[in-house]
Amino acid sequence: MGKKGKYGLLSYLVDEHLIFYKNLINPKKFIAFTFIEVKKFYPLISILSKFLIEKYIKYFSIQLNTRDNNKKIVVINFEDIEKDRITKSFNIVYETLNKDGILIKFLRNNDLEKEFLAILLNGFESNIHISKNSDTILIKDNKNPRRLDFYRINLERIDEKTSFIYCFLNIINNYNRSGFLIFHIKVDFSDNIKILSYFVEESKLYEDLNSIEKNVNLFFNIALLEKLKINIKDLFKFLWRLGISDNFYLLEDLKDLFLSEDQNTLSELMSFNSKFELNLLNNQIEFKRLSKHLIFIEQWCIFLVLTLLDSNLIRKIIEHYHSKYFIYILILNEKEYDKLLEIKEIKLLKKIKIMHHDEFSTFNFKTLKNSSYLENS
Numbered sequence: 001m002g003k004k005g006k007y008g009l010l011s012y013l014v015d016e017h018l019i020f021y022k023n024l025i026n027p028k029k030f031i032a033f034t035f036i037e038v039k040k041f042y043p044l045i046s047i048l049s050k051f052l053i054e055k056y057i058k059y060f061s062i063q064l065n066t067r068d069n070n071k072k073i074v075v076i077n078f079e080d081i082e083k084d085r086i087t088k089s090f091n092i093v094y095e096t097l098n099k100d101g102i103l104i105k106f107l108r109n110n111d112l113e114k115e116f117l118a119i120l121l122n123g124f125e126s127n128i129h130i131s132k133n134s135d136t137i138l139i140k141d142n143k144n145p146r147r148l149d150f151y152r153i154n155l156e157r158i159d160e161k162t163s164f165i166y167c168f169l170n171i172i173n174n175y176n177r178s179g180f181l182i183f184h185i186k187v188d189f190s191d192n193i194k195i196l197s198y199f200v201e202e203s204k205l206y207e208d209l210n211s212i213e214k215n216v217n218l219f220f221n222i223a224l225l226e227k228l229k230i231n232i233k234d235l236f237k238f239l240w241r242l243g244i245s246d247n248f249y250l251l252e253d254l255k256d257l258f259l260s261e262d263q264n265t266l267s268e269l270m271s272f273n274s275k276f277e278l279n280l281l282n283n284q285i286e287f288k289r290l291s292k293h294l295i296f297i298e299q300w301c302i303f304l305v306l307t308l309l310d311s312n313l314i315r316k317i318i319e320h321y322h323s324k325y326f327i328y329i330l331i332l333n334e335k336e337y338d339k340l341l342e343i344k345e346i347k348l349l350k351k352i353k354i355m356h357h358d359e360f361s362t363f364n365f366k367t368l369k370n371s372s373y374l375e376n377s
Contacts, residue, residue, distance in 0.1 A: 017108045018090060019116055020083065021240075031058075032078040032086045033240070034093075035115050037071070039103040041258035044074060045185070047096065049251065052187040056089045059186040061241035062258075063119065064165065066172045066179050073115065075241040119180055119200075120239050135229050146202055150228040150238075151213060152245045153181075153197040157222045160313065161256035167291040168199075171219050174288050177212055178202055184243040185251060194248040199225065200238060219290060221320045269293075269307050272332060276305070283365040297368050301326040309336040314346060322351060330355045 013020040021031040038044055041062060051057045056078075063073040076093065078086040097104055107115055120139075121128065128141045137148040158164050168181065179201040187193055201212055213225045230237075230244060237244050269292060280287050280297070288296045294317070295303045302325045304317055309331060321327060329352065331337040340354060341347060347354060355363075 014109060014113050017094070017106050017112065018078075018086070019112060020086075029079055029081050030083050030086055031240075032083075032090070033116065034076045034078075034090060035107040035112055036074045036076065036097075037105040037107065038074055039072070041072065041074075042255075043102050044097070044104070045251075045255070045258055047102075048074070048076065048093075049185070049187075049193045051093060051096075052185070052193060053191050056092060059184065059242070061185065062183040063241060064169065064181040066169050066177070066181065069166075069169050077240070116239075119241075120235070130232055130235065132232050135227060137230065137232065137235060146204060148238075149201045149203075149212075150230045150244060151199045151201070151225040152228050152247060153199060154222075154224055154226060154247070155195070155197055155249050155254055155257075157224060158220075158254075158257070159316070161254065162259050163292065164257055167220075168216070170289060170291055171216060172199075172212070174290065175212060175215055182241060183257075184241065186243075186248075188248075193251040195251045195254055196243045196245060196248045198228065198244055221316070268332060269305065272305060276303075279365050280368075283369075285365060285368050296325075301328060301368065303328045303330065305330050305332070306336070307332045309333075309339045311340075311343060314340075318346070318349070318352070322349070326351045326353070328353050328355055330357065330360055332357055 011021075017034050019033045022029075036044075045062075048057065048060045052059070058077045058079040060077065061075045063075060065071055065073075078089050080086045080089070094106060128139055131138045131140075133147075135149070137150075139146050139148065160167070165181070172179065179199055181197070181199050183195060183197045185193060185195045213227055216225050217223055228245060234244065236242075273289075273292065276295070277287070277289070280295075286298050290296055293305055293313070295305075297303060302317065302321050304314065304327060306313070306329075314329065318327065329340065329346075331340055334357070337354075337356060346352065
């Protein structure tokens with residue numbers, strides 16, 4: 001165990017799987033954190049929600065790094081007036097999760113401390129300076145100035161919950177931006193499990209950036225992101241993976257956010273996408289991956305690829321893009337393709353081509369280089 005206060009962000013103690021703090025408001029209380037790397041969220045969320053209600057834990061938060069989509073971190077918070085009781089609560093959580101056979105890894109000692117600080121201080125040395133410029137937090141040392149911008153995520157406006165996380169991380173990466181997507185989950189006095197979410201963008205101090213808020217909201221066609229004002233004194237909330245706004249929602253209404261899609265269907269789509277993108281690259285065709293279903297090609301057309309028919313998604317894409325771009329719709333499943341052909345209002349629209357999978361296998365990719373091809377086809 002050792003005291004770690006060199007960053008000026010309070011002092012903490014690292015003890016095996018736990019990081020301990022003194023409570024800011026009530027110094028008689030201890031606050032502790034444990035960090036878990038996970039493969040899947042959903043079974044873990046169900047178990048941790050029960051621990052919230054039973055008062056074994058204070059809250060838990062889910063953290064995703066936009067630069068590493070495969071890295072999933074769950075942060076669990078404990079609070080008590082006695083450190084020993086926190087340790088006992090942790091042991092119950094630890095034994096329960098390991099016994100349930102969930103694919104997890106509890107971080108410890110150096111790995112725990114590194115992950116704990118990385119969200120705020122990764123790449124910085126000890127002598128840092130934190131300041132505020134308008135709504136942006138600036139962090140500087142002698143070498144690596146960086147800024148942090150905070151955005152509320154209006155979860156109630158998301159339609160496609162099972163694919164939201166995937167799509168959000170992809171759109172951030174497609175704009176060559178980076179940051180952290182946080183879901184904060186707690187229990188209220190009526191034992192309701194509640195959730196809020198926010199995105200923290202990190203960027204170089206003098207990097208010329210377009211508005212990620214505008215771009216994300218345009219892509220999802222909803223007011224999804226909303227810029228937040230955060231004071232330096234509240235920066236510990238980010239480090240502790242607390243909520244930084246007050247727009248909580250019931251977790252029960254949003255649990256589909258953490259449900260993965262059918263693995264066979266997802267695998268088929270990912271395999272197709274890889275081959276599709278390889279063909280685009282080989283033909284020197286410019287494209288931008290907007291989501292696992294959408295590719296924007298050569299500034300003039302959109303390719304929508306589905307494994308199963310999703311008429312609501314198709315209509316949404318048409319509403320959002322049809323006035324500006326030509327749209328290809330490809331459904332990999334034969335029966336689902338036939339269902340799409342029965343939707344006459346889509347089939348009869350101009351600037352839309354419904355493509356059969358066999359037709360795509362002989363598709364001339366070079367035609368995508370020139371939009372005038374459509375006028376002669």
